[in-house]
Amino acid sequence: MDEATKEVAKATQEVAKAAQDGIRATERLGAFAAGLVQEPAETIIGILTDRLKFTRWRRQVRLLEQAEKILRSRNLQGRLLPVSPKLALPILENATLEEDDALQDLWVRLLVAATDPAVQPRVRIAFVDVIKQLESIDARVLNYCYERAQSKLEDHRKRYKAEYKKDTTLTESDFGVATIEIGDRFSATLPVLKIAIDNLMRQRCIASYLEEDEVDGEDGPQTFTRDRQYDEISVTPFGCSFVEACMWK
Numbered sequence: 001m002d003e004a005t006k007e008v009a010k011a012t013q014e015v016a017k018a019a020q021d022g023i024r025a026t027e028r029l030g031a032f033a034a035g036l037v038q039e040p041a042e043t044i045i046g047i048l049t050d051r052l053k054f055t056r057w058r059r060q061v062r063l064l065e066q067a068e069k070i071l072r073s074r075n076l077q078g079r080l081l082p083v084s085p086k087l088a089l090p091i092l093e094n095a096t097l098e099e100d101d102a103l104q105d106l107w108v109r110l111l112v113a114a115t116d117p118a119v120q121p122r123v124r125i126a127f128v129d130v131i132k133q134l135e136s137i138d139a140r141v142l143n144y145c146y147e148r149a150q151s152k153l154e155d156h157r158k159r160y161k162a163e164y165k166k167d168t169t170l171t172e173s174d175f176g177v178a179t180i181e182i183g184d185r186f187s188a189t190l191p192v193l194k195i196a197i198d199n200l201m202r203q204r205c206i207a208s209y210l211e212e213d214e215v216d217g218e219d220g221p222q223t224f225t226r227d228r229q230y231d232e233i234s235v236t237p238f239g240c241s242f243v244e245a246c247m248w249k
Contacts, residue, residue, distance in 0.1 A: 059096045059104065066108040080115040087114055090128045102139060106131045106246045113245040123245050130203050130242055137188065138196045139247070142205055144185055146235050146243040149175040172240050176209030176232040194230060205239035208232075 071077055088111070095107035110127055113119040149172040156175075160168040183193050200206045209232040235243065 055099070056096055059098065062101070063092075063095050063104065063108060066105060067112060070108065070112045074112070074116065076112070076116060079117060081117055081120050083111070083114045087123070087125055087128070094128070094132060100136055102136050103131065103134060106134070106139065109248065110246045113248075119245060122241050124241070126238075127242055127245060130205065131246065133199065133203060135196070135199070137186065137192065138199050140186060141182055141193070141196045142200055142235070142239060143243060143247045144182060145177045145206060145233060146172060146240060146247070148177045148181070149173070149235055171237070173234055173237050176234045178232050179230050197230065197233060200239070201233075204236055205242060206233045207236050209234045 071080075091107050091111045091114070095104055095111070098104040098107060110123070110131065114123045152175040153170060153172050156170060157168050160166075179190075179193060179197070182188070183190065186193075188196075197206065201208075208230075
C-alpha cells in the first residue's frame, strides 16, 4: 500500500469514527430529552435532527441570497478572486450556524470581501475569530464608532486642506468617540456598554482614546497624555480594517 492510499484510508477511518461519535452523541441527547418530556427517545431524536437540518438549511438559503445580492450591487460577477479554504471554510461553517441576521451579514460581507479584488488585500484570517466572539451590541458599537470617527475625519480634512492646501495624514483611529454619546445612541446602560467596550478592546478593535493636554508648569507650557479610559474610545487600525471588510453598506 503506497503512502497516498494509506492517507486516504486513515482519513476514511477518521471520518467514520467522527460519524459514529456524532450518532452516539445524538442518541444520548435524545435519551436525556426523552426523560424530560416523557416521549420515546426515537421521537425526540427525529424531531431534533429534522429541526437542526431545517434551521441549517434556512440559514444556508439566506446566506446565498444575501451574498448574491451584494455581488450584484458591487458588480463583482465574473471578477471574483479565489478564496483560500483556510478562510472560506470557517466563514461558510459559521455563517450557516449563525441565527442572528445582523451577525450572519458580517460573515456574508467578509466572504464577499475575500473575493473582491479591491478589498481582499485587507482581509485577514483573524477577522473570523473576531466575528465569532461578537454580540450584536458589540458590532453596533464598533460600527457606530467607526462612522463617527470617519465623519470627524472628513470635517478635519476639509479644514486642513483649506488652511494648508494639502491632505492630512490623520486617519479614523486618530479621532475619539465619547462613551456617553454611544450610550445615548443605543439606549444602553453603562454596565452593558462597558462589557461591549471591554470585548472590543480584548479583540483590539477599539482602544481607550489618548488625548494630549497642555498645562502650565514652572518651565512653561507642558504637554502630557491623558488616558480617557471608558470616557472616550477610538477604533484601532485593525478595527478600521475589520469594519471596512465586514461592515460596509
